[in-house]
Structure formats: structure tokens, C-alpha cells
Amino acid sequence: MEHLGNARRLSPILHGTKPAASGLWIPLILMTLGMAAPAAGLTTSDRLAVISDQLGYYPCMDCHGDQATYTQPRILEEEHVEPLLYTDTEGVVHQVTFGERLAISQLIAEPKAWDLRSEMLAKVGLSIGIREYMEFNGLSEEDSVWVLTHGGGNIWCLNCHDIEDRNKLVKLNGEKLTFNQSQLLCGECHGPALHDWELGIHGKTTGYWNLAMDSGDVSIRKLCVECHNPHAPAFASMQALPPPVSRIPRRGVDAPETAAEDRENGGHGHE
Amino acid sequence: MSRKARFKEGSCGRRGFLKLLTVTAVGAMALPSESEAFDLDAFIQRHFKELDKEALAKTLRRLEEKYDHDYGRDDFKVRADGPQPGVHYAYALNLSKCIGCRRCVQACVEENNQHRGDPERGDRIDYIRVLEMEKGSLNVEKSEHFYDHEVPAEGKYYMPVQCHHCNDAPCVKACPVEATWQEPDGIVVVDYNWCIGCRYCAAACPYWARKFNWVKPRIPSEEINPDTHYLGNRPRYQGVMEKCTFCINRVRRGLNPACHDICPTGSRKFGNLLDENSVIRQIIATKRVFILKEEVGTDPSFYYFFD
Structure with missing residues (x-):
């Protein structure tokens, strides 16, 4: 280790x-x-x-452990967009989103120093504690909706996830893999x-x-x-960081005034 | 009076010439005092390659003290780690994967203590220039340097260009005072204390890799990277040339360059060209590799590839 x-x-x-x-x-x-x-x-x-x-x-079995397996295709994101019910340590039932439910599982599985605070928060108001936990761990609400674009409709959950043990992945030959x-x-x-x-x-x-x-x-x-998000593996686009600022006026982009001003200021090539 | 009118009246005769000479001389004398206080030790310092062990140690200590003083810190470290035997650094960049996000440009500026520039003027020094290219074309003349949008854009690919660390480097040949040279491990370096600022090397470079300090570099002291190398990212003077050194302060200790580790797409690959197990050799053996401006015959240590 x-x-x-x-x-x-x-x-x-x-x-x-x-x-x-x-x-x-x-x-x-x-x-x-x-x-x-x-x-x-x-x-x-x-x-x-x-x-x-x-x-x-991996916390799938926390929810799916006692559920029957549906083998019929259905819309994955719809499955995970409905509020889930979570019973906290005090026995209070909360409505949580899928992302929050996942964060709770992670919080229980990976206790960190920070969690002492969120454990306390969990007793007074679970959602506040979980929101902070998600922010702390870089989880966003978009993560809570899973869209399966992988494979263009030709693959389904059970191509990768094990039918019995949702905490495992499965190869084509039936060999089980951990996440x-x-x-x-x-x-x-x-x-x-x-x-x-x-x-x-x-x-x-x-x-x-x-x-x-x-x-x-x-x-x-x-x-x-x-x-790569395995359910939507295309690499996400992102905003480019700011471009360099040219001191040479660009043809057809910078106004001629800018060019004259630049020469007065002793503008030089951008070397 | 316009320049044309002056010529007509013949005022560029001897008197005019002397007047011009005086003005130029006064101007030239005023220049150093604006930028750096005169330092006798720095003035009589020998070329980096001529420094013996003792003189080098003394120079590094002097620079550390100077930088600590200049930037109000106490943690400056100026190294002079030498090249490792059997190592020739090389870089490979995957053009199929690069999305042109400029994270490498930012990481480079932070690692290498470049001039941050005037926010209004925007004259920051970047070692890496990311070119937005038309798909299906390799014409750098038609590339766009100043794109500012979500990337990757439809129908475009991105080609970051930086120093290619040529084995037959035109910049090294152009330098009249041997202030720049290629180290045995392939890194082309500059001795900022020896450079006279003539900018011949910038004119010679076909990759636009050399950048000149027109002004004294402005770097907020809290943004300074105090872990520096004499031939690399130590703060520069006004009027000297600088360039990418593959992050010499990092790679000579076995670390990857900063641009390599920041890349979110894993397009950037770095390693030892002389080690047949290195990722660079694997790429050369298995991918379609090309050299930018191969026809100019500079024999770079920088490769582009597609997959």
C-alpha cells in the first residue's frame, strides 16, 4: 500500500x-x-x-440487491431521475436524487476526516450535508443522470454489468471483474x-x-x-483558455486604428 | 516634420548624424538603469560552460539571494542539474487527440515563470502556440492562433507548436556569442547572463519558438515558481531571449514536463529517445509520425503523430 x-x-x-x-x-x-x-x-x-x-x-447493490432484474430494455436516464427514498441513521426517510444517493453510499464506504462533519449534518438535515459532500468531491448534479449513448443502441446494461451482482462487471466469457x-x-x-x-x-x-x-x-x-464516462464515452468539449493577444494587427480582424496605435506604442512582433 | 521632408532638406548630414548618435547613446545608457541595478558579479560572470564547480556554486547562490530579494521570498532554489548519460529527450504529440484547450499553455507559463504581461496589453510570453487547423490540411499559413470558443470545433484539429529542440538548430547557429546551445541530452538552452538580446535566433527559428523579453518580466511574487534551473525557468532579465526547455528543472530529475502532465486528453508523450522501451520509441515504431517543416532540415526532437 x-x-x-x-x-x-x-x-x-x-x-x-x-x-x-x-x-x-x-x-x-x-x-x-x-x-x-x-x-x-x-x-x-x-x-x-x-x-x-x-x-x-461499488454501491449498486445497496439499492439493487433486493430487486428483481428487469431484462427488458428501458430508458436508463428515466430510471435514475426519479427521487429515491433513503432512510438515515435516525430512521427518518428522505427523498434524494440519484446523485445524492450515490454520494451517501460513497460517504459510508470511504470515511474521511471531512465526513465527521457531514455525519453530524446528516442527523439535522441530510440534503445539506450531502450537497456539501458532493461539492467537496467534485460531484455535480449532471452526474446523477446517466445517458447511455455508448454503442449506439447495440449494447445494454447487462453486456457490462453482472446480472446477479451489481457490484461486479462481467466479461463476455462470464468472468467477473471488480470496478x-x-x-x-x-x-x-x-x-x-x-x-x-x-x-x-x-x-x-x-x-x-x-x-x-x-x-x-x-x-x-x-x-x-x-x-471516458463509460455510458457516454465521447470526450467532453470544453472552453479553450484565453488566446494570446497579438501585437501584430491581424488582417480582416483587427481595426486599422489598432494597428496605428500599436506602432505608436512601439509595437513589435510577437516573438 | 515627416521623415520624407527631413531627407529632402538634407538634415541627415554630419551634424544631424552626430545629434542622432548622442540621442541614441543617451537612450542606450538609460536603458539598463530602468531594468536592473548594476551588478558587478553578474557583469564579470563567465559563460555557463566555462564556470568551474566553485564558480557555479557561487553563481547559483548569488542568483538565489537576488531572486529572494527581488520577489520577497526565502525559498528560491536555482539548480544546475546536468544531463544524464544515455538520454536524449524527445516529445511526441497526438494530433488525433489534442482538442486545443490551451491547458498546456497555462501550465507552461506557471511552471516557467514567464512574463505575465500587462492585462490590458496582453503581452504575456507563451512558449506554446496552439494552431487551429482545417481538417485535411497541413497548411500552417492558414491556421488560426486566436480562436476563443468551445473546443474542439467542427471540422478543425489542433496543433500545438513549441520549441522542437532541433539537433541541427538554426537558432544555435545564428547566435553570434554562443549564448545558446544544445545540451548533450538534446535540450536547447539559453544562458540568460550571456545573451546580448540581438534576436538573431528568433529570426532563424522556423517554429516561432523563441520569445524576447521586451520589458522586465512582471510576475506576482505569489505566482513565482521558486523551484528553478539556471538554464531554464529562473526569472529572466529584460532584453534576453527565452524559450521552452522541456521544463529542464523537472525532466533532469526524472519528472515529465508541465505541459505533459496537465494535458486532459493525454495527447502529449515524453521520454528518452535512446531507450527502446520508452513511449516515444513505441510511438515511432507503431504510429504515423511526421516532423513539422521537415524540408528545412532542422532534425527536431519533437514529433507529431496520428492514430
């Missing part, structure tokens, strides 16, 4: 750049590669050895992407280009679902 500690220390760098749509997946999976050699040399078995002792919990092994599932259809990911070409690896130079630290390679 020594490697995990290091990954946690480095992880804010990653989280700062994460598009909002994938915020839900932040706490799920953080894979660390504590290799002595550059990450390109790693094999699948090495990777599994590293991630197998990490997060295996932190999801790349093996993705790779069943996206083989070339998985191969490139293993080599470090596809995806994002941060930290050290040369792990040998400082063996105490690690590189972190993001898993598929940390960048």
Missing part, C-alpha cells in the same frame, strides 16, 4: 484537469504503477497485481486502444518519465473510465 500513499499525494494534479462529466469516477479508481522500469514495459499481470488490492466496492479492472472489459471491444494504453501511447500517464531516477515515487496511469 506504500504505492497507494504516493498516488494519493500526486492525485490532485490529475483531478485538477478532469472534465466535469467524469467527476463521478474520480473516487472509483486510481491505479498506480510502482514499477522500477519505465511504464512501457509493463504487462497485464503486473498491472493486475498492483490494482487487485484497491477499491473493489477497478474495468480496462479489461473495455479492451474486449476496444482491443487496439487497450494495446496502446498498455504501451502508454493511448491515455494519460503523469509523474515520472524515468521511474528509475527516483524509485520512491510512482507514475500514475489513468484508467479508461477516468477520462
